[in-house]
Amino acid sequence: xxxxxxxxxxxxxxTRFHNRLHADKTGxxxxxxxxxxxxxxxxxxxxxxxxxxxxxxxxxxDVFEGQGHTAAVMADWLGINPVPAYRIEDACASSGAAxxxxxxxxxxGMADVVLVGGVEKMSRLTxxxxxxxxxxxxxxxxxxxxGFTFPSIYAAIASAYFKKHGAxxxxxxxxxxxxxxxxxxxxxxxxxxxxxxxxRKIGERDGRVFKDEMEFLRSDLNPVIAxxxxxxxxxxxxxxxxxxxxxxxxxxxxYTDTPVKIAGIGQASxxxxxxxxxxxxxxRAAVKASEDAYRMAGxxxxxxxxxxxxxxxxxxxxxxxxxxxxxxxxxxxxxxEEGLTALNGSLPINPDGGLKAKGHxxxxxxxxxxxxxxxxxxxxxxxxxxxxxxxxxxxxxxAAGASVAVQIYRRG
Amino acid sequence: xxxxxxxxxxxxxxTRFHNRLHADKTGxxxxxxxxxxxxxxxxxxxxxxxxxxxxxxxxxxDVFEGQGHTAAVMADWLGINPVPAYRIEDACASSGAAxxxxxxxxxxGMADVVLVGGVEKMSRLTxxxxxxxxxxxxxxxxxxxxGFTFPSIYAAIASAYFKKHGAxxxxxxxxxxxxxxxxxxxxxxxxxxxxxxxxRKIGERDGRVFKDEMEFLRSDLNPVIAxxxxxxxxxxxxxxxxxxxxxxxxxxxxYTDTPVKIAGIGQASxxxxxxxxxxxxxxRAAVKASEDAYRMAGxxxxxxxxxxxxxxxxxxxxxxxxxxxxxxxxxxxxxxEEGLTALNGSLPINPDGGLKAKGHxxxxxxxxxxxxxxxxxxxxxxxxxxxxxxxxxxxxxxAAGASVAVQIYRRG
Numbered sequence: 001x002x003x004x005x006x007x008x009x010x011x012x013x014x015t016r017f018h019n020r021l022h023a024d025k026t027g028x029x030x031x032x033x034x035x036x037x038x039x040x041x042x043x044x045x046x047x048x049x050x051x052x053x054x055x056x057x058x059x060x061x062d063v064f065e066g067q068g069h070t071a072a073v074m075a076d077w078l079g080i081n082p083v084p085a086y087r088i089e090d091a092c093a094s095s096g097a098a099x100x101x102x103x104x105x106x107x108x109g110m111a112d113v114v115l116v117g118g119v120e121k122m123s124r125l126t127x128x129x130x131x132x133x134x135x136x137x138x139x140x141x142x143x144x145x146x147g148f149t150f151p152s153i154y155a156a157i158a159s160a161y162f163k164k165h166g167a168x169x170x171x172x173x174x175x176x177x178x179x180x181x182x183x184x185x186x187x188x189x190x191x192x193x194x195x196x197x198x199x200r201k202i203g204e205r206d207g208r209v210f211k212d213e214m215e216f217l218r219s220d221l222n223p224v225i226a227x228x229x230x231x232x233x234x235x236x237x238x239x240x241x242x243x244x245x246x247x248x249x250x251x252x253x254x255y256t257d258t259p260v261k262i263a264g265i266g267q268a269s270x271x272x273x274x275x276x277x278x279x280x281x282x283x284r285a286a287v288k289a290s291e292d293a294y295r296m297a298g299x300x301x302x303x304x305x306x307x308x309x310x311x312x313x314x315x316x317x318x319x320x321x322x323x324x325x326x327x328x329x330x331x332x333x334x335x336x337e338e339g340l341t342a343l344n345g346s347l348p349i350n351p352d353g354g355l356k357a358k359g360h361x362x363x364x365x366x367x368x369x370x371x372x373x374x375x376x377x378x379x380x381x382x383x384x385x386x387x388x389x390x391x392x393x394x395x396x397x398x399a400a401g402a403s404v405a406v407q408i409y410r411r412g
Numbered sequence: 413x414x415x416x417x418x419x420x421x422x423x424x425x426x427t428r429f430h431n432r433l434h435a436d437k438t439g440x441x442x443x444x445x446x447x448x449x450x451x452x453x454x455x456x457x458x459x460x461x462x463x464x465x466x467x468x469x470x471x472x473x474d475v476f477e478g479q480g481h482t483a484a485v486m487a488d489w490l491g492i493n494p495v496p497a498y499r500i501e502d503a504c505a506s507s508g509a510a511x512x513x514x515x516x517x518x519x520x521g522m523a524d525v526v527l528v529g530g531v532e533k534m535s536r537l538t539x540x541x542x543x544x545x546x547x548x549x550x551x552x553x554x555x556x557x558x559g560f561t562f563p564s565i566y567a568a569i570a571s572a573y574f575k576k577h578g579a580x581x582x583x584x585x586x587x588x589x590x591x592x593x594x595x596x597x598x599x600x601x602x603x604x605x606x607x608x609x610x611x612r613k614i615g616e617r618d619g620r621v622f623k624d625e626m627e628f629l630r631s632d633l634n635p636v637i638a639x640x641x642x643x644x645x646x647x648x649x650x651x652x653x654x655x656x657x658x659x660x661x662x663x664x665x666x667y668t669d670t671p672v673k674i675a676g677i678g679q680a681s682x683x684x685x686x687x688x689x690x691x692x693x694x695x696r697a698a699v700k701a702s703e704d705a706y707r708m709a710g711x712x713x714x715x716x717x718x719x720x721x722x723x724x725x726x727x728x729x730x731x732x733x734x735x736x737x738x739x740x741x742x743x744x745x746x747x748x749e750e751g752l753t754a755l756n757g758s759l760p761i762n763p764d765g766g767l768k769a770k771g772h773x774x775x776x777x778x779x780x781x782x783x784x785x786x787x788x789x790x791x792x793x794x795x796x797x798x799x800x801x802x803x804x805x806x807x808x809x810x811a812a813g814a815s816v817a818v819q820i821y822r823r824g
């Protein structure tokens with residue numbers, strides 16, 4: 001099966017992701033901020049009224065903010081009623097799924113232009129409450145009911161990976177160091193400081209000096225959260241929003257001379273509970289969704305110049321780079337350690353800092369990845385630009401891979 | 413804009429809707445029950461693996477059951493991973509919106525067959541907690557924060573309607589009486605007892621005898637909830653699930669010789685808060701969504717033989733029958749009083765009992781309407797069959813009309 005019509009990205013915007021900066025803003029205000037930036041980014045101009053549908057990825061606004069019915073709220077706040085407005089919830093893959101449905105809607109003939117966004121306002125709750133809220137995406141009957149929340153779920157995945165491949169935590173630390181280094185170059189990132197700088201700042205407080213990143217990451221200042229995962233293996237709690245404007249290929253040129261073609265899409269599901277899976281070291285839905293996207297794009301992993309993958313925990317990035325076919329099974333961690341995934345490596349991963357450093361307002365993450373690829377493929381990513389990037393991929397995961405959305409972008 | 417491919421319904425199922433019957437079942441169990449009935453209803457056989465995508469309408473499983481990520485859960489429970497699975501949340505129009513996206517997905521070329529369902533398991537909470545949870549669909553900043561929850565929102569709508577049209581509560585009571593009469597004929601309905609029978613049962617408790625329905629409905633046994641709305645003007649709290657199987661027209665015939673054609677679809681939004689609207693006596697999104705659906709179907713309101721409309725409160729049914737063009741503005745209440753909307757009237761409305769008597773597990777309601785029209789248009793609605801029905805319409809409302817989904821069905 002394929003799409004009856006081609007679709008491109010013609011504009012993109014996002015708020016900075018942050019845990020304190022947006023304390024006085026509601027989710028709807030953040031969403032409008034991102035959407036206005038997206039509209040302003042369209043070279044030949046865009047009016048919100050051009051959108052024939054609105055898709056909003058949001059995981060748990062009802063729990064985080066006491067506000068459900070998110071898409072209708074956003075349509076209202078943008079002043080674009082009576083636009084058809086759909087809230088999509090696929091856990092942390094909510095706006096990746098929304099992106100896929102935006103593409104599908106244009107392909108169906110029901111709209112030429114669609115606005116797709118994501119939003120999450122998480123910081124009103126304590127970190128403990130956020131962990132509980134996020135656990136609504138795991139299996140309530142068999143996992144969360146016994147305290148198996150995401151740090152421990154991904155810790156189990158990391159343990160399985162270490163055992164199977166003889167790997168060790170140092171590979172994960174390499175991901176941390178790389179992503180914070182990239183985040184330091186990204187003005188939209190929550191953490192804009194590399195680990196060495198962070199180590200100096202934190203060390204100063206009690207007069208400690210670290211000779212390098214690893215000494216800091218091995219120290220008690222990077223405490224174990226769920227063994228083997230430490231604090232700096234986990235993405236932060238974030239507020240933020242993101243938006244992209246999709247257009248049918250034949251109208252995209254009326255918005256910009258440099259549209260970014262969505263060459264392939266994929267969406268897949270897997271069991272909600274980990275106990276139903278034969279192997280924790282791969283997310284089957286990521287494999288399937290990427291296979292579908294590669295096939296539609298007529299591409300292979302070797303064609304990808306840059307990718308944003310879902311590094312909610314460092315181990316997730318390692319496994320993603322294997323599931324997507326970038327590295328053989330068991331080699332993803334080594335690839336990170338050897339610098340292959342660095343900004344100047346052979347296949348840069350998460351040039352924007354990833355969820356790890358850029359932040360992870362969960363419903364906003366998928367579309368924020370699309371924002372990054374829109375910039376990368378057009379050569380507009382400034383200090384974190386991957387040189388010569390023409391083909392980009394995004395990989396957005398819900399829960400521990402029960403939902404995965406993938407898209408492949410190509411210079412228009 | 414129109415659909416690039418035609419779509420039909422080839423199967424439908426639903427659980428009984430009830431507030432106590434399903435106490436020991438989770439939402440996922442209810443969903444599977446409905447889906448299995450839908451699969452079993454396909455004349456020439458259906459395997460779940462045939463579905464190229466799954467859409468699940470669910471309003472607030474995270475709040476009601478501590479379970480979000482609903483679509484992935486349902487895909488897992490049906491055993492159809494890695495099917496693309498999307499949860500759609502548009503408040504009480506969640507599964508109506510899911511239906512529209514199911515149609516759109518087939519039209520896009522991404523799937524030939526799609527499973528669309530809805531589910532809500534509400535009865536674990538007290539009625540007060542449910543009212544609060546439902547209010548997550550209203551405006552948290554301006555409405556729910558000051559106690560303006562749905563009974564009071566629809567009470568304001570009823571008051572405005574009475575004032576504008578010189579109408580009175582007796583017109584609403586006529587809707588109650590009709591819908592309970594219909595519900596008494598529907599084995600899937602929560603309340604299967606007409607108002608007279610109900611009055612006898614309730615009256616017996618303290619030796620009271622009511623001479624007719626109106627005497628009971630005017631009594632203190634039908635207390636005011638939010639003036640002018642009384643208890644029997646409000647739909648109940650319900651658990652339940654629903655599912656339909658959609659297929660591209662060209663493959664529908666391989667599933668059944670009597671598919672039901674989806675002739676038109678519409679989806680629209682309106683302001684989330686009532687304070688932004690010039691007129692409370694019409695839901696603009698219902699007018700717009702139905703206009704779009706009529707246009708696509710090449711139909712007018714006079715072509716409709718039977719309709720399921722969103723009677724979360726009796727006033728909502730009255731206004732719906734006007735917004736959909738069945739009766740002139742201000743005449744919907746009279747039409748109900750005069751019996752025009754009765755099962756044997758000129759335009760039967762809610763032959764299944766409506767939300768009022770059938771029940772309203774909110775995320776399941778839109779698809780349950782599609783279930784009813786699938787039966788009606790095929791002449792399989794048994795005791796609540798509308799004679800000669802060939803064209804049916806569904807009207808599914810989120811909140812006080814901030815989201816509305818409409819579909820028109822025609823005998824294939």
